Amino acid sequence: MTQWQEISGGITAPKGFKAAGIAAGLKPSGKPDLALIVSESEAIAAGVFTTSQVRAACVDYCRQRLQKKANIRAILGNAGQANAATGEQGWQDALDSAKWVAQALNIAPDEILLASTGVIGQRIKMEAMEKGIPELVNALSPTAGEAAANAIMTTDLVPKSIALETLIDGRPVRIGGIAKGSGMIHPDMATMLAFVTCDGLVATPLWQQMLTEAANQSFNQITVDGDTSTNDTLIALANGQSRTPTITQMNKDGQKLQGMLTAVCQHLAKAIARDGEGATCLIEVQVSGTSDDHGARRIAKTIAGSSLVKSAIFGRDPNWGRIAGAAGRAGVTFRQEDLQIKLGDFLMMENGQPLGFDRDAASNYLKQAAAGAYLKQDTVLISVRVGNGSGQGVAWGCDLSYDYVKINAEYTT
Amino acid sequence: MTQWQEISGGITAPKGFKAAGIAAGLKPSGKPDLALIVSESEAIAAGVFTTSQVRAACVDYCRQRLQKKANIRAILGNAGQANAATGEQGWQDALDSAKWVAQALNIAPDEILLASTGVIGQRIKMEAMEKGIPELVNALSPTAGEAAANAIMTTDLVPKSIALETLIDGRPVRIGGIAKGSGMIHPDMATMLAFVTCDGLVATPLWQQMLTEAANQSFNQITVDGDTSTNDTLIALANGQSRTPTITQMNKDGQKLQGMLTAVCQHLAKAIARDGEGATCLIEVQVSGTSDDHGARRIAKTIAGSSLVKSAIFGRDPNWGRIAGAAGRAGVTFRQEDLQIKLGDFLMMENGQPLGFDRDAASNYLKQAAAGAYLKQDTVLISVRVGNGSGQGVAWGCDLSYDYVKINAEYTT
Numbered sequence: 001m002t003q004w005q006e007i008s009g010g011i012t013a014p015k016g017f018k019a020a021g022i023a024a025g026l027k028p029s030g031k032p033d034l035a036l037i038v039s040e041s042e043a044i045a046a047g048v049f050t051t052s053q054v055r056a057a058c059v060d061y062c063r064q065r066l067q068k069k070a071n072i073r074a075i076l077g078n079a080g081q082a083n084a085a086t087g088e089q090g091w092q093d094a095l096d097s098a099k100w101v102a103q104a105l106n107i108a109p110d111e112i113l114l115a116s117t118g119v120i121g122q123r124i125k126m127e128a129m130e131k132g133i134p135e136l137v138n139a140l141s142p143t144a145g146e147a148a149a150n151a152i153m154t155t156d157l158v159p160k161s162i163a164l165e166t167l168i169d170g171r172p173v174r175i176g177g178i179a180k181g182s183g184m185i186h187p188d189m190a191t192m193l194a195f196v197t198c199d200g201l202v203a204t205p206l207w208q209q210m211l212t213e214a215a216n217q218s219f220n221q222i223t224v225d226g227d228t229s230t231n232d233t234l235i236a237l238a239n240g241q242s243r244t245p246t247i248t249q250m251n252k253d254g255q256k257l258q259g260m261l262t263a264v265c266q267h268l269a270k271a272i273a274r275d276g277e278g279a280t281c282l283i284e285v286q287v288s289g290t291s292d293d294h295g296a297r298r299i300a301k302t303i304a305g306s307s308l309v310k311s312a313i314f315g316r317d318p319n320w321g322r323i324a325g326a327a328g329r330a331g332v333t334f335r336q337e338d339l340q341i342k343l344g345d346f347l348m349m350e351n352g353q354p355l356g357f358d359r360d361a362a363s364n365y366l367k368q369a370a371a372g373a374y375l376k377q378d379t380v381l382i383s384v385r386v387g388n389g390s391g392q393g394v395a396w397g398c399d400l401s402y403d404y405v406k407i408n409a410e411y412t413t
Numbered sequence: 414m415t416q417w418q419e420i421s422g423g424i425t426a427p428k429g430f431k432a433a434g435i436a437a438g439l440k441p442s443g444k445p446d447l448a449l450i451v452s453e454s455e456a457i458a459a460g461v462f463t464t465s466q467v468r469a470a471c472v473d474y475c476r477q478r479l480q481k482k483a484n485i486r487a488i489l490g491n492a493g494q495a496n497a498a499t500g501e502q503g504w505q506d507a508l509d510s511a512k513w514v515a516q517a518l519n520i521a522p523d524e525i526l527l528a529s530t531g532v533i534g535q536r537i538k539m540e541a542m543e544k545g546i547p548e549l550v551n552a553l554s555p556t557a558g559e560a561a562a563n564a565i566m567t568t569d570l571v572p573k574s575i576a577l578e579t580l581i582d583g584r585p586v587r588i589g590g591i592a593k594g595s596g597m598i599h600p601d602m603a604t605m606l607a608f609v610t611c612d613g614l615v616a617t618p619l620w621q622q623m624l625t626e627a628a629n630q631s632f633n634q635i636t637v638d639g640d641t642s643t644n645d646t647l648i649a650l651a652n653g654q655s656r657t658p659t660i661t662q663m664n665k666d667g668q669k670l671q672g673m674l675t676a677v678c679q680h681l682a683k684a685i686a687r688d689g690e691g692a693t694c695l696i697e698v699q700v701s702g703t704s705d706d707h708g709a710r711r712i713a714k715t716i717a718g719s720s721l722v723k724s725a726i727f728g729r730d731p732n733w734g735r736i737a738g739a740a741g742r743a744g745v746t747f748r749q750e751d752l753q754i755k756l757g758d759f760l761m762m763e764n765g766q767p768l769g770f771d772r773d774a775a776s777n778y779l780k781q782a783a784a785g786a787y788l789k790q791d792t793v794l795i796s797v798r799v800g801n802g803s804g805q806g807v808a809w810g811c812d813l814s815y816d817y818v819k820i821n822a823e824y825t826t
Contacts, residue, residue, distance in 0.1 A: 054741025054749050085737045085749070087766035120734025121767045230738050307720075311818055321533025324498045325643050328467025336467050336498070353500035354534045402818050405724055 004166035004260045007174065010145030013163035014174040014199035016040040016241035020139035021151030024132025026080030026118075026125050032151035034129070035077040036136050037195055038105065043239035045072035045113065046208035048215045050232035056084035057094040058114040059231060065110055070204045073111040075195055075235055076101050077152045078129065079180070081122040084230035093124050100130055104137040115193050115233040117154055117180060149178040152193050156180050160271040164260050168253050173200040173242045175257075177264045181272030192219060194234045194268050200257055201240035203248040210258045211236045218265035221297055221395040222273040223305040236261070273396040274378065278403030281370035282396060283313055285382045287327075290391035295332040297393030302330035303382060304397030313380055314399035316370065318362035320348035327384055334386035342383040344369065370399070417579035417673045420587065423558030426576035427587040427612035429453040429654035433552035434564030437545025439493035439531075439538050445564035447542070448490040449549050450608055451518065456652035458485035458526065459621035461628045463645035469497035470507040471527040472644060478523055483617045486524040488608055488648055489514050490565045491542065492593070494535040497643035506537050513543055517550040528606050528646040530567055530593060562591040565606050569593050573684040577673050581666050586613040586655045588670075590677045594685030605632060607647045607681050613670055614653035616661040623671045624649045631678035634710060634808040635686040636718035649674070683809050687791065691819070692811030694783035696726055698795045700740075703804035708745040710806030715743035716795060717810030726793055727812035729783065731775035733761035740797055747799035755796040757782065783812070 012019050018038045026033040047066050049059045065072075076097060083090045094114055102109040116124065139147070149159035163176040179194035202210070215234055240246075247254045274282040287300040303309055306326035312319035320341050327339065341349040344365040346357050372378035380399075425432050431451045439446040460479050462472045478485075489510060496503045507527055515522040529537065552560070562572035576589040592607035615623070628647055653659075660667045687695040700713040716722055719739035725732035733754050740752065754762040757778040759770050785791035793812075 050742075052738065052741035053743075053745070053747055054737045054752065082734075085734055085752075085762065085765070085767055087764075120738055121762075230741060307817075314818065321495075321498055324467045325465065325533060328465035328643060329463075330466075332466070334466055339467065339498075349498065349534075351500075352498070354498055400818055402815050404720075405727065405813055405815050405818060 003256055004164045004263065007163045007165045009143070009163050009176060010161035011037060011148055011176040011178045011195060011197050012142050012145035013176040014197045014241070016199060016239050017176070017197045018140040018142050019144045019148040020136050020141065021144065021147035021149070022132060022136050022139055024136070025128035026078055032147070033079045034132050034136050035148040035151035036074060036101070036140065037148060037197065038074045038140055039237055039239040041239050041241065042071045042073060043237035044070045044202070044204045044207055046211040046236045048211060048234040050229055052230050054085060054230050056082055056116055056231040057086060057090035058083055058116045059233060060091070061094045061098070062113045062233065062235070065113060069110065071111065072113055072237060073107050074101060074105060075113045075115065075237070077115045077193060077195070078124060079117050079152055079154050081116065081118040081124045082120045082231050083116040083124050084120045086121065086123050089123060093126055096126065097124070097129060100133045104134050113235055115231070115235070117152065117193050117231055120230055145176060145178065152178065152180045154180060155277070156275050158275060160268050160275070162264055162267040164264055166256055166260050168200065168242070168244045168256060171242055171244050173244055173257065174198070175260050175264045177268050179268035179272055181275050192229060192232045192272060194219065194265070196234070196236035196261070196264060198236065198238040198261070199240065199242040200238055201242060201244055201246045202238050202257060203246060206248060206254065207236065207238050210261050213258065214262040214265040217262050218269035221301055221393070222269045223301055223395070223397045270396050273398050276398035278401040278406070279398030280314065280401055281399055282379045283310070283382065283398060284379050285384065285395045287384045287386065288392040289338065289385040289387040289389050290332060290334070291389040292391045293393050296391040297395065299327050299330040299332050299384065299386065300393045300395035302326050303384065304395040307400055310397065310400035313366060314401045316363050316366040318343055318346065318348070318359060318366060323382060323384065324349060327386065338387045340385040344381055416669055417577045417676065420576045420578045422556070422576050422589060423574035424450060424561055424589040424591045424608060424610050425555050425558035426589040427610045429612060429652050430610045431553040431555050432557045432561040433549050433554065434557065434560035434562070435545060435549050435552055437549070438541035439491055445560070446492045447545050447549050448561040448564035449487060449514070449553065450561060450610065451487045451553055452650055452652045454652050454654065455484045455486060456650035457483045457615070457617045457620055459624040459649045461624060461647040463642055465643050467498060467643050469495055469529055469644040470499060470503035471496055471529045472646060473504070474507045474511070475526045475646065475648070478526060482523065484524065485526055485650060486520050487514060487518060488526045488528065488650070490528045490606060490608070491537060492530050492565055492567050494529065494531040494537045495533045495644050496529040496537050497533045499534065499536050502536060506539055509539065510537070510542060513546045517547050526648055528644070528648070530565065530606055530644055533643055558589060558591065565591065565593045567593060568690070569688050571688055573681050573688070575677055575680040577677055579669055579673050581613065581655070581657045581669060584655055584657050586657055586670065587611065588673050588677045590681050592681035592685055594688050605642060605645045605685060607632065607678070609649035609674070609677060611649065611651040611674070612653065612655040613651055614655060614657055614659045615651050615670060616659060619661060619667065620649065620651050623674050626671065627675040627678040630675050631682035634714055634806070635682045636714055636808070636810050686809040686811050689811035691814040691816030693727065693814055694812055695792045696723070696795065696810045696812065697792050698797065698808045700797045700799065701805040702751065702798040702800035702802050703745060703747070704802040705804045706806050709804040710808065712740050712743040712745050712797065712799065713806045713808035715739050716797065717808040720813055723810065723813035726779060727814045729776050729779040731756050731759065731761070731772060731779060736795060736797065737762060740799065751800045753798040757794055
């Protein structure tokens with residue numbers, strides 16, 4: 001029984017949200033580069049940000065704002081310049097950006113959150129930003145979710161957008177989301193941004209708790225190249241316009257909202273991994289048998305992030321030894337005698353003993369899975385069991401191709 | 414004032430050591446694949462092994478042996494098959510290998526250590542091994558250090574060997590070493606093996622302590638692709654044939670021996686990084702200003718291991734933003750306002766503020782350094798200061814090129 005269904009509209013599918021995306025001239029290419037998400041009424045905001053010691057001005061700005069108050073009306077996102085490692089000037093640029101949006105929307109500056117993606121060490125083109133913001137506000141529309149998704153892209157090949165709907169107390173509640181990933185044709189563009197909207201009514205601390213849990217099961221479990229960005233940002237707004245009862249604890253309704261929020265985040269996270277630079281397929285790693293979920297997630301992410309595993313998948317090589325090697329170095333204790341490894345339906349190791357398997361057929365599975373010809377999904381599935389514990393976890397990544405190097409070795413200028 | 418000088422002879426430079434390297438037919442290519450190092454008299458042995466949960470049989474074997482007794486006569490190394498993830502059969506193969514060497518040398522099996530490198534999940538070709546061992550013992554010679562260095566190579570482009578000599582109590586003491594790295598033209602070959610010989614006289618627990626310290630400042634600070642191997646092994650033998658006084662503590666002589674041991678390990682470690690698969694240059698990252706050395710080493714290794722930094726260096730792109738980004742995500746706390754970044758002599762960030770610099774000249778530095786035309790070294794130097802603490806650390810890596818992917822995407826078969 002599905003608890004929710006997919007609907008159209010993306011980030012503007014929830015009630016009371018508008019969005020816009022325009023080309024303001026921040027990107028040299030002239031493509032859309034400025035996005036705005038606005039809630040008609042005050043929304044509570046939760047955020048998860050990069051853990052890096054070197055953070056963009058917008059990340060510090062959002063953290064400060066959310067510490068003071070969780071009530072937010074708008075999120076401004078820009079692509080082109082990351083405003084990271086830009087010193088005091090970058091901080092002033094963040095303040096100015098918020099001020100201009102506040103003026104155009106006629107709200108207070110502290111009701112605005114900011115997110116940037118682009119080249120590290122470059123200031124935002126502030127003249128273009130100042131000129132673009134009134135135009136951006138004019139473009140706001142309850143059907144412009146896709147335009148916003150487009151405007152936060154850097155070198156993503158496709159925009160990433162999703163909306164789900166469920167019933168709570170008999171009334172529809174919706175969650176929408178957009179994201180951009182780490183397609184880095186231009187060096188230094190390596191940021192994950194994701195914005196989530198929800199028209200459900202939920203208590204502020206619970207909303208943050210839900211978002212953290214959802215992030216742990218989605219964005220924190222994807223890896224393209226292991227490089228955490230200075231700008232990684234996930235912000236979720238909930239404005240209560242569904243007029244459903246306030247969810248204050250993890251009862252049945254709370255679990256339903258949590259599930260739907262996690263599903264939205266997982267959809268966006270997988271879309272980012274599948275669109276990783278140079279990627280030809282999505283890799284899903286399922287790990288079980290650890291004493292807790294944390295350990296299983298860690299092993300899964302280590303396998304999904306291994307350059308050797310990723311290269312082998314690109315070569316369509318059923319190279320289970322590399323999977324065993326990556327599992328072993330994840331920093332989670334297990335007995336090798338308990339190790340089981342499967343690639344698709346091919347069992348390659350059981351009780352720590354290597355098994356004979358049809359290598360050509362397994363390579364063919366990789367070819368088909370990568371081409372989207374296997375179960376109609378472009379997903380390579382790796383399953384690993386390391387014991388009899390109840391812990392389990394999933395991680396997603398992509399293969400490592402020539403194009404990754406090509407994309408990232410090109411000059412900044 | 415140099416405390417030691419480089420001498421010829423490699424692993425057989427210290428007194429009382431012989432070595433051999435032959436082609437026994439383990440490698441399909443027919444190249445040398447079996448190496449033996451023998452001390453004429455009992456030597457004390459110290460070892461540092463992979464921390465992976467999935468370990469080769471030889472790693473478990475060496476650990477067990479060294480726990481029981483530290484007195485060792487010989488090390489057998491083979492290339493071609495890693496004997497990792499080979500289950501109980503792999504363990505039996507390890508026991509048999511040691512038995513055959515013991516018979517040929519007429520010593521006890523528990524005086525022998527083992528190390529393997531090659532394809533994970535493949536048994537050693539035991540018939541070839543049994544036939545090759547008597548021939549290997551016949552080939553033992555006090556001048557065959559280079560032959561042993563050749564026989565442990567997998568797809569390393571060059572053998573890695575060094576010997577240093579110092580004076581202790583007026584008499585010469587020598588340390589020699591050989592290593593092989595992670596050149597992985599054949600998938601799954603991803604092992605670092607290093608063997609060190611010393612004719613100094615040193616107490617057993619101190620020798621292990623010295624080796625651990627040397628490893629932390631050398632092999633543990635190099636990264637090619639972040640994939641810890643199932644077989645990583647560093648073994649150091651000291652046989653006391655220098656007839657110098659026993660070193661039992663970290664006095665002046667102890668510090669001299671420690672320094673020379675660290676220098677040998679650093680030489681071998683840098684040689685491995687420079688010869689990383691697909692690499693066009695060595696990258697040295699120097700970090701200072703942390704509260705302790707551990708933090709500085711961690712930041713240095715994170716920068717050296719960043720795929721984005723490595724790709725940029727391959728592209729000869731003076732992309733300091735990526736260096737800042739990698740420093741920030743190393744898991745070590747610092748204030749971005751204290752960050753200083755230099756590439757060669759080019760100062761790019763000071764007090765967390767980006768500085769203007771001559772981009773063409775900086776790119777030219779990278780081109781020259783990578784081509785070995787800068788100070789006659791093929792080393793790109795990255796210097797990072799993160800505060801005023803006294804902690805410092807160095808790490809080494811290589812750039813990430815198309816060839817890395819090519820090498821690692823080829824089929825196992």
